[in-house]
Amino acid sequence: MLWELVLLGEPLVVMAPSPSESSETVLALVNCISPLKYFSDFRPYFTIHDSEFKEYTTRTQAPPSVILGVTNPFFAKTLQHWPHIIRIGDLKPAGEIPKQVKVKKLKNLKTLDSKPGVYTSYKPYLSRDEEIIKQLQKERYVASLMPLQKSISPWKSPPQLRQFLPEEFMKTLEKTGPQLTSRIKGDWIGLYRHFLKSPNFDGWFKTRRKEMTQKLEALHLxxxxxxxxxxxxxxxxxxxTVDLVLKLKNKLLQADREHLPVKPDTVEKLRTHIDAIILALPEDLQGILLKTGMT
Structure with a gap:
């Protein structure tokens, strides 16, 4: 359940006895969706002196997508309207096995119980399973946005990636989604639909799109x-010919600046092409081109 809350960018408060326990828990939550990156804000140790204190404690608007770690008992009252709250008890002596943390429904509580537990009305989309992240990472649709390699022409700009269409993607899930083969039961379609609206999906997709765009530039080179x-x-x-040389030099600069996934021998081959073209030109142009575009 906590994995889903973090994955979907839900507002989450961790109430802990000490700053160290607060910080460690928040960082553990942020990292629990790895290899996906958490793109919303998170505060391992949030206090009443932070500039966002008024924004986060107001009841006039819904809490933002953020994970807060707090220790001040004052927050038990000012943040009790938040939809998901984790209360952590005192650390157990070494060797003592802690009791299983209970999930308690917020809607059934007028004020927060002081006992450790997870206070939320959230209903998980999926049943608990350690293999879920591996299933979620199998994203065939995004890979299909990549143009075919045969459509890449050296004499034209690299083709653009196709646009990501959420509804089109949701239709592909019906035929190829993980619910068809995974032993994990639950509302896979609902989880994906919610995830597509979260900051974590937006951040992941921007990163993935950049990687695919760089791959296209490398294939073009x-x-x-x-x-x-x-x-x-x-x-x-x-x-x-001069225009071609300048474009090729810009390609080399781009490959270095953006760290394009290009093989070293490809870069050397392009440099050899450039030198050969320049040497075939009149001497006055050679002098100009040898000094141009490589700074």
């Missing part, structure tokens, strides 16, 4: 290297 560029220049004007 490799396609250029496979062409006989010197032969191409013989069929085109000096102006077009």
């Amino acid at each position: 490799e396609a250029l290297c496979e062409e006989d560029l010197l032969l191409w220049t013989q069929k085109h004007t000096e102006v077009e």
Whole structure:
């Protein structure tokens, strides 16, 4: 349940006896969805002196997507309207096995119980299972947004990734979703629909989109290297050849600046192409091009 709350970016308060327990618990929650990254805000040790104190304690608007760790008993009253609250008891002596933490419904409590437990009305989408993250990571739809490699032309800009359409993705789940093969039972469709609206999905998708875009740029660069560029220049004007050299130099700068996933020999091959093209040009142009675009 806690994994789902963090995954979906739900507002969560951790009430602990000490700053160290508060901080360790918040960081454990943030990291529990790894390898996905938590993209919302989190405060391992939040106090009444923090600038967002008024924003987080107000009842006039819904709590934001944030995980707070607190120790001040004052928060038991000012944050009791938050939908999900974890109360941590004192640490047990070494060797003593703690009792299982109970989940208590907030709607049945007028004020927060002082006992350790998870206070929430949240109903998990899925049953508990250690393999769930592996299942969630099998994302075929996003990979399908990548253009086919045969559509990459060295003489055109790299093709764009297809747009992510939530409803189109949800339709693919009906036929290929994890609910068909996973032993984990529950509302998989509901979990995905909720996850798509969370900051964690937005952050993950932006990262994934950047990786795929860089891959397209790398494939485009490799396609250029496979062409006989010197032969191409013989069929085109000096102006077009100079323009090509400048574009190729920009490609090299981009590969270095953005750390594109390009093989070292591909970069060397492109440099060799550039040198060969420049040497085939008149001397006055050679001097200009050798100094241009590499700073």
